[in-house]
Amino acid sequence: MSLSLLFYCVGGIAIGSAIFVVLNRNAVYSAISLVLCFFSLAVIYLLLEAYVIAVLEIFIYAGAIMVLFLFVIMLLNLGREDALPNLNYLQRATSLLLVLLFFVGIFLLMIGDQGLFPQPTEQFVAGGIYPLGEALFSKYLLPFEVASLLLLVALIGTVYLAKRKV
Amino acid sequence: MATIIKSYEPTFWDKLYLPALMRGLIVTFRHFFRRNVTIQYPDQKHIPPEGYRGLHRLNKFPEGRIKCVACEMCSAACPADCIHIIPGPSPWDGGKERYPVRFDIDLLRCIFCGFCEMACPEEAIELTEIYDFSDYTRDDLVIDKEGLLEVYDLTKDQNYYTKNNLSKASSVDTPIDT
Amino acid sequence: MDLLGFTIIVVKVLVVFAATMLGVLVMIYAERRVSAFMQDRVGPNRVGFKGVLQPIADGIKFLMKEDLVPERVDKPIFILAPAILLIPALMTFAVIPFGSSINLFGREIALQVADVNVGILYVLALTSISVYGIVLAGWSSNNKYSLLGGLRSSAQLISYELAMGLAVVSIILLAGSLRLNDIITDQQGSFLSWNIFRQPLAFLIFLIAVYAETNRLPFDLSEAEQELVGGYHTEYSSMKFAMFFMAEYANMITAAALTVTLFFGGWDVPLLDEGSLGLFGALLSVLSFILKVAFFLFLFIWVRWTFPRFRYDQLMRLGWKVMLPLALFNIFLTGGYLTIKALG
Numbered sequence: 001m002s003l004s005l006l007f008y009c010v011g012g013i014a015i016g017s018a019i020f021v022v023l024n025r026n027a028v029y030s031a032i033s034l035v036l037c038f039f040s041l042a043v044i045y046l047l048l049e050a051y052v053i054a055v056l057e058i059f060i061y062a063g064a065i066m067v068l069f070l071f072v073i074m075l076l077n078l079g080r081e082d083a084l085p086n087l088n089y090l091q092r093a094t095s096l097l098l099v100l101l102f103f104v105g106i107f108l109l110m111i112g113d114q115g116l117f118p119q120p121t122e123q124f125v126a127g128g129i130y131p132l133g134e135a136l137f138s139k140y141l142l143p144f145e146v147a148s149l150l151l152l153v154a155l156i157g158t159v160y161l162a163k164r165k166v
Numbered sequence: 167m168a169t170i171i172k173s174y175e176p177t178f179w180d181k182l183y184l185p186a187l188m189r190g191l192i193v194t195f196r197h198f199f200r201r202n203v204t205i206q207y208p209d210q211k212h213i214p215p216e217g218y219r220g221l222h223r224l225n226k227f228p229e230g231r232i233k234c235v236a237c238e239m240c241s242a243a244c245p246a247d248c249i250h251i252i253p254g255p256s257p258w259d260g261g262k263e264r265y266p267v268r269f270d271i272d273l274l275r276c277i278f279c280g281f282c283e284m285a286c287p288e289e290a291i292e293l294t295e296i297y298d299f300s301d302y303t304r305d306d307l308v309i310d311k312e313g314l315l316e317v318y319d320l321t322k323d324q325n326y327y328t329k330n331n332l333s334k335a336s337s338v339d340t341p342i343d344t
Numbered sequence: 345m346d347l348l349g350f351t352i353i354v355v356k357v358l359v360v361f362a363a364t365m366l367g368v369l370v371m372i373y374a375e376r377r378v379s380a381f382m383q384d385r386v387g388p389n390r391v392g393f394k395g396v397l398q399p400i401a402d403g404i405k406f407l408m409k410e411d412l413v414p415e416r417v418d419k420p421i422f423i424l425a426p427a428i429l430l431i432p433a434l435m436t437f438a439v440i441p442f443g444s445s446i447n448l449f450g451r452e453i454a455l456q457v458a459d460v461n462v463g464i465l466y467v468l469a470l471t472s473i474s475v476y477g478i479v480l481a482g483w484s485s486n487n488k489y490s491l492l493g494g495l496r497s498s499a500q501l502i503s504y505e506l507a508m509g510l511a512v513v514s515i516i517l518l519a520g521s522l523r524l525n526d527i528i529t530d531q532q533g534s535f536l537s538w539n540i541f542r543q544p545l546a547f548l549i550f551l552i553a554v555y556a557e558t559n560r561l562p563f564d565l566s567e568a569e570q571e572l573v574g575g576y577h578t579e580y581s582s583m584k585f586a587m588f589f590m591a592e593y594a595n596m597i598t599a600a601a602l603t604v605t606l607f608f609g610g611w612d613v614p615l616l617d618e619g620s621l622g623l624f625g626a627l628l629s630v631l632s633f634i635l636k637v638a639f640f641l642f643l644f645i646w647v648r649w650t651f652p653r654f655r656y657d658q659l660m661r662l663g664w665k666v667m668l669p670l671a672l673f674n675i676f677l678t679g680g681y682l683t684i685k686a687l688g
Contacts, residue, residue, distance in 0.1 A: 187651070191646060194382045194646060194649055198378070200384050202381070206386070
């Protein structure tokens with residue numbers, strides 16, 4: 001009961017901060033509210049008893065990726081004033097369409113697979129990190145390897161770009 | 167004959183840096199147990215070496231007469247132009263007929279070079295070992311004849327900091343104030 | 345949860361919080377005294393016996409100082425940044441076990457605030473959060489030196505977090521668990537079962553990375569008084585400035601505790617079975633934990649007053665070209681060893 005109240009609070013914060021990310025014109029504020037959004041998502045994961053995912057959410061997204069984002073924002077000094085360009089109507093319409101498409105896709109995926117509100121599966125609750133590792137190396141081995149290959153390509157590309165300048 | 171200069175080639179251990187780091191840590195650890203060199207100033211006082219040039223004094227004869235004859239050699243020698251003397255006829259009998267009516271030294275201008283000491287034909291002005299005579303106002307740091315004579319009384323035994331270490335330490339008052 | 349259980353948790357939280365804050369006070373005093381001794385000086389010795397009340401005097405001074413907020417700073421973030429830094433620093437200690445368990449009121453109480461089954465990940469996650477405090481403080485100050493300090497620290501933390509995480513992975517491989525208590529149990533026995541003897545390379549990498557993560561010399565590039573004035577806390581004064589320092593020392597205490605937990609057997613007293621000794625054993629384990637942590641805190645200070653600061657490019661080179669490959673190699677070695685052991 002009190003947990004569901006907590007869920008609504010945290011969910012509200014998550015949605016609110018997500019909207020704030022989009023609406024704010026100050027890039028640093030956007031980044032901070034995105035971090036806040038990640039934190040509230042992590043709390044929601046905790047409520048689902050998915051501890052590993054919750055901690056990884058903070059560790060990887062809030063702790064590493066957003067720090068890089070902030071780093072770049074500060075390095076390019078986008079922080080102050082409105083450094084963001086204004087979009088024309090065609091661009092706005094296109095982006096709106098894409099966003100709608102994205103949401104419809106997610107919605108269809110959710111209904112199709114397990115219904116709107118799936119229950120946490122037993123094995124993920126109890127085992128901590130073991131079922132995650134097992135799933136990654138058996139059922140999802142191909143996507144996992146493809147993702148790592150993609151990261152490797154990006155890494156080599158970065159090294160190449162950095163080397164050429166010198 | 168040409169000399170062969172060997173350039174420094176770091177060995178494997180040098181490149182690892184860890185032995186050097188350990189040596190550095192050992193050095194600081196040794197210092198951890200070494201005797202501290204700090205002088206706890208207001209409680210203990212640093213005793214300056216022989217010939218230290220601190221606060222000035224005006225010397226007196228044993229019977230109390232001032233040695234200075236107001237010849238103004240010192241103020242002429244002074245590179246900082248900080249000695250101001252007003253001479254007058256001496257009130258005492260015998261020998262020297264001049265003496266300083268006023269003798270002011272601006273301690274804020276003085277650079278403690280000791281030229282006045284060297285210029286003085288009567289060995290009347292001398293620099294003492296007193297170094298702690300700070301004060302709150304500029305006016306207080308202009309020392310007059312009475313003050314300078316009082317410094318002589320304080321330092322004539324050459325042991326201002328050794329003898330008076332404890333009694334003088336507690337009072338912040340400098341001889342100038344009196 | 346019943347009332348007793350709740351009370352026990354509250355007491356544990358309070359004790360750990362108070363111990364950390366006390367540790368911060370002790371560290372402020374120790375840092376000044378030890379640094380003084382290492383430079384053949386005396387250090388603060390006027391306030392209280394041998395100056396032990398100096399940190400309190402410092403605290404009062406910080407409280408009385410004017411709390412300046414410069415005109416052109418980004419106010420909300422400027423005020424928030426010290427808190428963002430301090431809170432994760434204080435939160436991290438929650439999962440670190442500081443002793444074996446004791447029996448009180450007819451139940452077994454683990455000397456640890458929360459026994460999270462992903463404990464080590466929790467610690468790593470929170471340490472990665474603390475960089476926000478520094479970065480945002482640097483950015484919101486509207487001062488080029490502060491901004492540079494913030495930028496440096498964000499780049500530095502990302503570089504060293506990787507090496508640190510990978511060094512920890514080899515420990516996790518050995519223990520087979522992310523729970524800190526399991527890692528300690530895995531190291532129990534004689535001296536030689538401590539992870540520093542089983543994973544010396546990982547220990548070295550972890551120790552260096554920890555110094556970078558806590559922004560201590562030789563990696564304090566985000567402060568770098570000589571070049572950046574004071575780095576990210578140039579514009580801060582009064583209690584906000586004090587909070588930065590409290591966070592730094594709290595981070596050091598947590599880092600030392602984590603080093604002890606991962607590599608020195610945590611609260612484990614070598615060659616002794618704490619469980620069989622009852623309450624005395626538990627006290628002994630707490631004492632051993634405190635002593636080990638104290639040694640690492642001393643090491644922090646010792647290193648600070650021994651080594652000069654790294655240059656920025658040297659820091660990056662060490663992180664990416666030396667520590668990261670070494671850590672990966674170490675994981676490879678550990679994995680190979682475990683595979684061979686599993687095969688027979």
